[in-house]
Structures are given as C-alpha cells and as structure tokens.
Amino acid sequence: MGQFESRDPEARSAAGGREQQVARAFVELADTLVDDYDTIDLMDRLIAHSIQLLASDAAAIMLVDASGGLRTVAASSEDAELMELLQLQAGEGPCVECVRTSSAVTVDDLSATDRWPRFVAAVAVRGAFRSVHALPLRLRGEAIGALNLLHRSPGPLPADDLALGQALADVATIGILAERAIRRGEIVAEQLQSALNSRVVIEQAKGVIAQHAGVPMAQAFEQLRSYSRGNNLRLAEVARDIVTRRLDPRTLSAARDIAERRRGSR
Structure with missing residues (x-):
C-alpha cells in the first residue's frame, strides 16, 4: 500500500x-x-x-x-x-x-x-x-x-x-x-453570438412549455432537455420547433410521463 x-x-x-x-x-x-x-x-x-x-x-x-x-x-x-x-x-x-x-x-x-x-x-x-x-x-x-x-x-x-x-x-x-x-x-465573437442567440430561443421555448403545462420554468427546461437528449436532437433545434409550433409542447410532457412510468416499473 x-x-x-x-x-x-x-x-x-x-x-x-x-x-x-x-x-x-x-x-x-x-x-x-x-x-x-x-x-x-x-x-x-x-x-x-x-x-x-x-x-x-x-x-x-x-x-x-x-x-x-x-x-x-x-x-x-x-x-x-x-x-x-x-x-x-x-x-x-x-x-x-x-x-x-x-x-x-x-x-x-x-x-x-x-x-x-x-x-x-x-x-x-x-x-x-x-x-x-x-x-x-x-x-x-x-x-x-x-x-x-x-x-x-x-x-x-x-x-x-x-x-x-x-x-x-x-x-x-x-x-x-x-x-x-x-x-x-x-472571429470568436461570431461563434459565441450564435450560442447567445440559441439561448434566446431556448428561453422562449421554456416560456411556451411552462405556460402550456402549468409548470415552473426550471421544470419546463428539464422537459426540453430530457426530450432533446432522449431523441438525440440539439437542444436549440427542439426549442426552435417549440417556438415555431412545429413541435407540440404536449409531446414533451407525454415523453416525460412515459419515461417516468418505465423507471417506476423497474
């Protein structure tokens, strides 16, 4: 030793x-x-x-x-x-x-x-x-x-x-x-600005999810993040689809419920 x-x-x-x-x-x-x-x-x-x-x-x-x-x-x-x-x-x-x-x-x-x-x-x-x-x-x-x-x-x-x-x-x-x-x-600032712009879209998506599901902003972000990771999608991409209504916010809640049921059955 x-x-x-x-x-x-x-x-x-x-x-x-x-x-x-x-x-x-x-x-x-x-x-x-x-x-x-x-x-x-x-x-x-x-x-x-x-x-x-x-x-x-x-x-x-x-x-x-x-x-x-x-x-x-x-x-x-x-x-x-x-x-x-x-x-x-x-x-x-x-x-x-x-x-x-x-x-x-x-x-x-x-x-x-x-x-x-x-x-x-x-x-x-x-x-x-x-x-x-x-x-x-x-x-x-x-x-x-x-x-x-x-x-x-x-x-x-x-x-x-x-x-x-x-x-x-x-x-x-x-x-x-x-x-x-x-x-x-x-220019480094150009890449950083892209990240900042994505952040704006994510904040907008959080608001849409929070209002639709009646949950706090932190929980809305967790739904957004879980859905993007579970489907191997970019976080900003999912947020943009939520904001533009190409993705129904109810889809995120449904995916969360399914995941919770699976964890509970183990």
Whole structure:
C-alpha cells in the first residue's frame, strides 16, 4: 500500500467513485470536440458536472457577446441566474472581475468584502448565496466568459476543487470555440453570438412549455432537455420547433410521463 493511500475501505471506495465521476465528466465534455454540437447543451452539462463534482449549491456561466458585453448563457436555477443579473446591473462582481482579469476570483464570504459595494448591497437584499468562486473560460490568456460556482454558506473552496473546476472550464472552452475556427483565425465573437442567440430561443421555448403545462420554468427546461437528449436532437433545434409550433409542447410532457412510468416499473 502506498504511503498516502487511505487504509479505510470506505474512503478508498469514495475516492474511486469520485475519480470515475471526474473521468466521465471529461469524456463527456471532450465528446463535444466534433464538427457539430450544441453549445448550450455543453454549457448545461458543464454546470451539472461542476455542481456534482465540486459540491456547489448552484452554478452559472457568462459569455462575452459580439459587442464585448457579458450575458448569461446557462444557470442551474433562477437564484443563480439572479446572481448573474445583479452583477450585470451593478457592472461589478466576481464574474465581471474574473472576465476582466482572466483570472479566478474567489470570495469566501460576500458579506465580509468591500470589493464590489453595489453588487454586495444588492445581494444582501435579493441574493441567496454567501460565497462565490468565478473561474475564467480562457482562450490564449483572454477570458471569453466565466463559470460561477455558488454556495449558500460562506467558506473557501479547496484548492484541488478549484483546479478541477478550472480544468472543466478549459475543456468546455475548447468545445465552444471549435479548433477549426481557431486555426482559420475566424472571429470568436461570431461563434459565441450564435450560442447567445440559441439561448434566446431556448428561453422562449421554456416560456411556451411552462405556460402550456402549468409548470415552473426550471421544470419546463428539464422537459426540453430530457426530450432533446432522449431523441438525440440539439437542444436549440427542439426549442426552435417549440417556438415555431412545429413541435407540440404536449409531446414533451407525454415523453416525460412515459419515461417516468418505465423507471417506476423497474
């Protein structure tokens, strides 16, 4: 047995389980390095892996748009999306600074910092999180966005978790930009703008589904995502079909009910 290997079987089992989760996460994100993939779905998967592997309560991603401004492209919850909105409205905050400096920004306790007074004041009134850890999505030293890890309780994030989070963000960055476009020297903002436009359509589709099924927006997105993955379709493509009425929202609810019955019968 190695000097640093745990003698506790449960500890070794837990460590092995996490290693498998990490491996699966990188394999899944690396699979996006193909000619055709769904950038918004990639962002959603990055958020899901970050929450699972890094014990975050929520996560969100901002990207730089064609005009140089920041826009939210993915969020795990409405509270997480609100945190991004508060930063955009204040023009300051961990994510904004992370993109500006192309460096990680960690805040163990928002209530104890005076770095961003407008943002901190807004969080005190409307925010649900106490600590934020922002990791840059970097291309050759320049940030094209940031991954925000949010926690409801104050406290630091272990250095190993920060390193893993940065590695996940780096792999996702490669997927966003697509190496062929990088080699040709095309404008990165053009690809990012396409992702942002897809996000608008997805938000519209979520509204249609939520109104039709009488469910919250988060549940509407889950129906949209489950249908696209279950049928091997691009998330933006399914959303566009919902918005243009080429796909009946009832189809998503029916597919969800069938899947739930199948799981219940096992």
